[in-house]
Amino acid sequence: MERHTIAVLVNDEPGVLTRVANLFGQRGFNIDSITVGASEEKGLSRMIITTGGDEQHLDQLIKQLSKLIDVISVTHLSKDPMVTRELALIKVNAAPSQLVELNGIVEPFRASIVDIGPSSLIIQVTGDSEKIDALLVLLEPYGVRELTRTGSIAMARSIVPAAAAV
Amino acid sequence: MSVEAAELTNRKSAPDIGFGEELTGAEALLRCLILEQVEYVFGYPGGAVLPIYDSLYSSYLKHILTRHEQGAIHAADGYARATGKPGVVIATSGPGATNLVTGIATAQMDSIPLVCITGNVAQNLIGTDAFQEANITGITLPITKHNYMVRDIRDLPRIVKEAFYIATTGRPGPVLIDIPKDVSNAKAPFYYPDKVEVRGYEPTRVPTDEEVQKFLGAIHTAKKPVILAGGGVIASGADSELLAFAEKTRIPVINTFMGLGGFPGVHELALNMPGMHGSYAANQALLNADCVIGIGARFDDRITMGRTKEFAPNAKIVHIDIDPAELGKNVATMVAVAGDVKSTLIKSLPLAQECDTTDWLAQIKSWQQAHPYQYKKTDGELKPQEVIEMLYETTNGEAIVTTDVGQHQMWVAQYYKFKRTRSLVSSGGLGTMGFGFPAAIGAQLAHPDRTVISVVGDGGFQMTNQELAILKQYNIPVKVVIINNRCLGMVRQWQELFYDNRYSQIDLSCSPDFVKLAEAYGVKGMRAATPEEAQAVWKEALAHDGPVVIDFQVTAEENVYPMVAAGNTLDQMVMGDE
Numbered sequence: 001m002e003r004h005t006i007a008v009l010v011n012d013e014p015g016v017l018t019r020v021a022n023l024f025g026q027r028g029f030n031i032d033s034i035t036v037g038a039s040e041e042k043g044l045s046r047m048i049i050t051t052g053g054d055e056q057h058l059d060q061l062i063k064q065l066s067k068l069i070d071v072i073s074v075t076h077l078s079k080d081p082m083v084t085r086e087l088a089l090i091k092v093n094a095a096p097s098q099l100v101e102l103n104g105i106v107e108p109f110r111a112s113i114v115d116i117g118p119s120s121l122i123i124q125v126t127g128d129s130e131k132i133d134a135l136l137v138l139l140e141p142y143g144v145r146e147l148t149r150t151g152s153i154a155m156a157r158s159i160v161p162a163a164a165a166v
Numbered sequence: 167m168s169v170e171a172a173e174l175t176n177r178k179s180a181p182d183i184g185f186g187e188e189l190t191g192a193e194a195l196l197r198c199l200i201l202e203q204v205e206y207v208f209g210y211p212g213g214a215v216l217p218i219y220d221s222l223y224s225s226y227l228k229h230i231l232t233r234h235e236q237g238a239i240h241a242a243d244g245y246a247r248a249t250g251k252p253g254v255v256i257a258t259s260g261p262g263a264t265n266l267v268t269g270i271a272t273a274q275m276d277s278i279p280l281v282c283i284t285g286n287v288a289q290n291l292i293g294t295d296a297f298q299e300a301n302i303t304g305i306t307l308p309i310t311k312h313n314y315m316v317r318d319i320r321d322l323p324r325i326v327k328e329a330f331y332i333a334t335t336g337r338p339g340p341v342l343i344d345i346p347k348d349v350s351n352a353k354a355p356f357y358y359p360d361k362v363e364v365r366g367y368e369p370t371r372v373p374t375d376e377e378v379q380k381f382l383g384a385i386h387t388a389k390k391p392v393i394l395a396g397g398g399v400i401a402s403g404a405d406s407e408l409l410a411f412a413e414k415t416r417i418p419v420i421n422t423f424m425g426l427g428g429f430p431g432v433h434e435l436a437l438n439m440p441g442m443h444g445s446y447a448a449n450q451a452l453l454n455a456d457c458v459i460g461i462g463a464r465f466d467d468r469i470t471m472g473r474t475k476e477f478a479p480n481a482k483i484v485h486i487d488i489d490p491a492e493l494g495k496n497v498a499t500m501v502a503v504a505g506d507v508k509s510t511l512i513k514s515l516p517l518a519q520e521c522d523t524t525d526w527l528a529q530i531k532s533w534q535q536a537h538p539y540q541y542k543k544t545d546g547e548l549k550p551q552e553v554i555e556m557l558y559e560t561t562n563g564e565a566i567v568t569t570d571v572g573q574h575q576m577w578v579a580q581y582y583k584f585k586r587t588r589s590l591v592s593s594g595g596l597g598t599m600g601f602g603f604p605a606a607i608g609a610q611l612a613h614p615d616r617t618v619i620s621v622v623g624d625g626g627f628q629m630t631n632q633e634l635a636i637l638k639q640y641n642i643p644v645k646v647v648i649i650n651n652r653c654l655g656m657v658r659q660w661q662e663l664f665y666d667n668r669y670s671q672i673d674l675s676c677s678p679d680f681v682k683l684a685e686a687y688g689v690k691g692m693r694a695a696t697p698e699e700a701q702a703v704w705k706e707a708l709a710h711d712g713p714v715v716i717d718f719q720v721t722a723e724e725n726v727y728p729m730v731a732a733g734n735t736l737d738q739m740v741m742g743d744e
């Protein structure tokens with residue numbers, strides 16, 4: 001199943017997230033992740049939604065979303081080169097004595113240790129989902145006590161390579 | 167109430183609207199309705215809308231007090247279907263608002279413009295499970311085109327303006343406005359915006375020249391084309407354009423159930439309804455067509471039987487619809503035009519050419535002759551189909567007929583040949599029992615000079631028959647035709663055919679005496695049990711200058727044929743009594 005990322009610009013009104021989420025439920029679309037936050041314009045929010053499905057499914061999803069009165073625009077980001085980021089906080093079982101060892105794992109990922117306790121520490125990492133998954137595999141042996149991940153946020157690249165622009 | 171406001175009572179023309187005047191939310195709302203040229207509001211009062219009802223007392227708006235909010239919303243819906251203008255309904259908070267739900271869903275499924283106004287508890291009580299509080303915007307979120315809660319009186323006029331605009335433009339639909347009581351009571355200077363700006367909403371789209379070329383290109387070469395004309399033809403007011411287009415191109419027209427009346431049922435190119443209870447000729451035409459042109463039709467599963475791959479197997483599909491989301495939703499199309507049906511046809515007409523359909527039309531004629539709709543008459547017994555045929559013949563296809571849901575609804579679709587657009591008022595998408603009778607009230611108020619017949623089953627009529635009171639109270643001359651088979655007929659048919667005659671819970675033999683019921687409400691009641699009685703009684707009913715309820719006691723065992731059983735394809739039609 002293909003994964004798609006779409007950006008939905010919406011009115012920043014109460015209940016808009018419910019409208020969007022309801023549409024997914026009502027029409028049988030699944031949501032892998034959804035993030036909402038402010039946009040460049042006051043009064044509008046941008047949602048980044050990742051979802052799975054074939055072309056026809058995606059086409060229907062975009063059209064149905066566009067029908068919502070509070071939706072200003074829908075952009076299919078993953079059809080062109082884009083930048084995506086996710087943030088995760090990972091609490092692993094580790095004593096301060098293991099700090100150096102863990103730093104060795106974390107650094108190549110440009111992640112950082114942001115909190116240290118007597119028996120656990122918290123690692124913060126940003127990147128695309130695959131990168132975070134990869135780091136998690138390496139941290140697994142220590143015991144992941146708690147994990148929290150945001151959904152993806154994404155943006156189209158400013159310069160689209162000629163071949164991809166077609 | 168100001169003296170000035172009191173003078174407005176019973177005024178024949180709309181009062182001058184003074185802008186900048188200090189008004190309460192309730193007064194402002196009613197001014198907005200007048201500015202939107204609303205003629206009737208249907209509703210039911212209660213605590214949360216008392217400020218609105220108090221303002222109504224001195225308003226020039228005509229209000230119809232139904233006996234149930236469901237009656238009010240179906241009446242508003244009937245008004246909207248019969249006119250194309252938005253229907254307006256008012257209900258109080260909590261139970262009043264939730265009583266609208268079925269009616270809102272009914273309108274949403276059939277794309278009917280409604281503006282539903284509900285009261286809510288004051289904002290400081292919202293979220294506290296206050297008395298008669300219901301989250302009606304949350305409840306109706308999936309069944310409205312859009313809904314609003316007014317949080318500030320200063321937004322009220324803009325929201326009402328937007329609501330009417332959204333309800334009536336693009337693909338029409340119901341819009342709900344929830345007004346907390348404190349907003350109805352608050353005061354602010356009244357201004358009404360003259361323009362609506364809903365960012366990102368582009369309801370009107372006229373197709374480009376290229377799109378029109380592509381559309382025509384796809385059909386010109388067809389040898390066996392057929393138009394599938396849906397409710398969108400009626401909604402966009404494109405009936406005369408469709409007639410001109412079909413006549414110029416000589417392409418036969420199948421009307422979907424929602425499209426009946428959008429093309430004259432007696433026209434030589436008319437094929438009646440397709441699908442589950444459609445005509446043999448219409449279904450054969452779809453099975454054999456090389457090009458199906460969907461015009462304002464959504465290829466729903468009563469037509470495709472949900473087997474979209476096997477639907478119209480030899481045809482390329484061309485689809486015009488105002489709602490882009492309908493294009494490619496149910497069937498894969500070769501050419502899809504997102505645009506208003508009327509504008510698209512107007513743009514296409516000058517360029518359209520006659521198709522070579524002589525052989526195809528002859529083929530269709532032979533299907534029609536081989537298998538017309540038919541039933542067996544039996545001496546002394548009244549057949550339901552016979553009643554519908556009689557209604558058609560005596561009104562020459564000119565009446566407005568509302569139906570409820572069930573067998574009688576399908577017989578109306580089959581045997582009443584609608585000649586005019588907006589003449590069939592029926593719940594197609596949701597299939598709402600209880601809809602037909604109150605809807606007739608709205609249709610009759612909209613068209614006081616036309617004959618309005620409400621054909622109902624003995625089951626569905628009992629869901630909303632309390633609105634008989636309205637017929638009497640406002641002297642609304644609806645002719646209520648009960649097709650009384652003493653059971654839930656359509657359920658009986660399915661139980662006979664698919665559940666081995668196990669007739670579970672369909673017995674309505676203990677219904678009220680409908681003649682006496684009518685009389686109890688002060689309405690003329692009549693009864694007929696044979697074809698002769700039916701003729702005589704119906705003649706008297708038509709001549710009667712006022713409402714009538716006629717209990718037509720028909721045979722109970724009649725089935726609706728042809729029939730394509732659920733799960734089968736259109737080539738598996740059961741023909742029934744031939």
Ligand SMILES: Cc1ncc(C[n+]2csc(CCOP(=O)(O)OP(=O)(O)O)c2C)c(N)n1
Pocket residue numbers: 570571572573574575597598599600622623624625626627649651653654655656657
């Ligand atoms: C509100 C509602 N409840 C249940 C149904 C399911 N249903 C469809 S047709 C039917 C029987 C209708 O019987 P009646 O009103 O007597 O009409 P008939 O089929 O006999 O013409 C039922 C129960 C429905 N469509 N709507």
